[in-house]
Amino acid sequence: AQSVTQPDIHITVSEGAxxxxxxxxxxxxxxxxxxxxxxxxxxxxxxxxxxSGDTLVQGIKGFEAEFKRSQSSFNxxxxxxxxxxxxxxxxxxxxxxxxxxxxxxxxxxxxVKA
Amino acid sequence: xxxxxxxxxxxxxxxxxxxxxRCDPISEHNRLYWYRQTLGQGPEFLTxxxxxxxxxxxxxxxDRFSAERPKGSFSTLEIQRTEQGDSAMYLCASSSGGxxxxxxxxxxxxxxxxxx
Numbered sequence: 001a002q003s004v005t006q007p008d009i010h011i012t013v014s015e016g017a018x019x020x021x022x023x024x025x026x027x028x029x030x031x032x033x034x035x036x037x038x039x040x041x042x043x044x045x046x047x048x049x050x051x052s053g054d055t056l057v058q059g060i061k062g063f064e065a066e067f068k069r070s071q072s073s074f075n076x077x078x079x080x081x082x083x084x085x086x087x088x089x090x091x092x093x094x095x096x097x098x099x100x101x102x103x104x105x106x107x108x109x110x111x112v113k114a
Numbered sequence: 115x116x117x118x119x120x121x122x123x124x125x126x127x128x129x130x131x132x133x134x135x136r137c138d139p140i141s142e143h144n145r146l147y148w149y150r151q152t153l154g155q156g157p158e159f160l161t162x163x164x165x166x167x168x169x170x171x172x173x174x175x176x177d178r179f180s181a182e183r184p185k186g187s188f189s190t191l192e193i194q195r196t197e198q199g200d201s202a203m204y205l206c207a208s209s210s211g212g213x214x215x216x217x218x219x220x221x222x223x224x225x226x227x228x229x230x
Contacts, residue, residue: 004156036221043118043221044157044205090156101170102147102219104156 002027004093004105012111013081021076021108023091032094033074034102035065039087047089050074061085086112116140118222120206126228127196134192135225139208146189147219148181149205150174157205163189164211196229203227 003026013019025031035047048059055067065076074091088109094102119138127133139146144165149157160179161171165186175181178196183189193200203226207219 041223043223044207045221046218049218092156101159101162102157103159106154107156 002031002093002095002103004091004103006089006091006105006108008108009106010109010111012113014113015083016080019076019078019081019085019110021089021091021110023074023076023105024072025074025091025093026072027093027095029095030069033065033067034092034094035059035063035074035076036090036092036104037061037087038090038107044090047076081110081112083112083114086110118206118208118220120204120222120225122225123223124226124228126230128230129198130195132192132194133196133227134190135204135206135227137189137191137206137208137222139187139189139206140210140220141187142210143208143220144186144211145209145217145219146183147207147209148189148191149207151203151205151224152201160191193227196227198229201227201229 005024033050036044038044047063048057050057050067057065063078088107090107091105092102121136146163148160151157159172160175161181163183166183178194181191203224205224207221209217209219
């Protein structure tokens with residue numbers, strides 16, 4: 001069965017510091033992988049997605065993620081965090097076998113300190 | 115393009131009552147999804163429509179839950195005989211369709227349900 005693990009429930013980084021959010025997935029075939037961000041009172045917004053090809057994916061707001069098949073990981077990175085990046089981040093895996101379904105991780109809440 | 119809208123944004127009800135939520139997708143999006151999100155968790159897939167056809171339902175969707183998309187546009191999610199465990203945020207998303215590899219889901223702001 002497909003699953004997504006985000007090992008860190010919350011992370012605190014200083015503004016201007018680099019960020020890496022971890023994500024591990026379990027899926028039998030080549031997965032579709034996503035990172036979403038959810039700010040308080042806002043809907044989920046897609047940051048980036050991976051389907052195939054280049055394993056380093058660029059997204060919006062300066063985020064990138066790297067797909068590593070050998071480690072079943074899809075970690076999200078940003079070189080310099082801004083206070084406005086404070087939010088909840090969700091990694092997700094999708095499949096189109098037997099219908100279109102997206103499985104989300106439990107999320108990592110990012111706190112940014114001045 | 116006004117985005118995905120959901121109504122109401124908040125609903126408080128007593129246990130045993132029925133509730134209905136509405137989702138208006140982005141116009142011309144032919145796929146529509148419902149998810150449930152409880153505190154501290156990621157969204158959980160409930161069901162998915164391709165136009166008016168409900169193509170998949172999660173085992174989370176008990177027989178007290180029913181979803182419709184009668185004309186392939188807006189959708190409703192009804193919960194009958196609500197239980198306290200139904201308290202959650204109910205999210206709707208839509209996408210334009212086509213190959214899943216190029217399909218992006220756009221989420222609405224959600225309906226927060228509280229069952230007393």
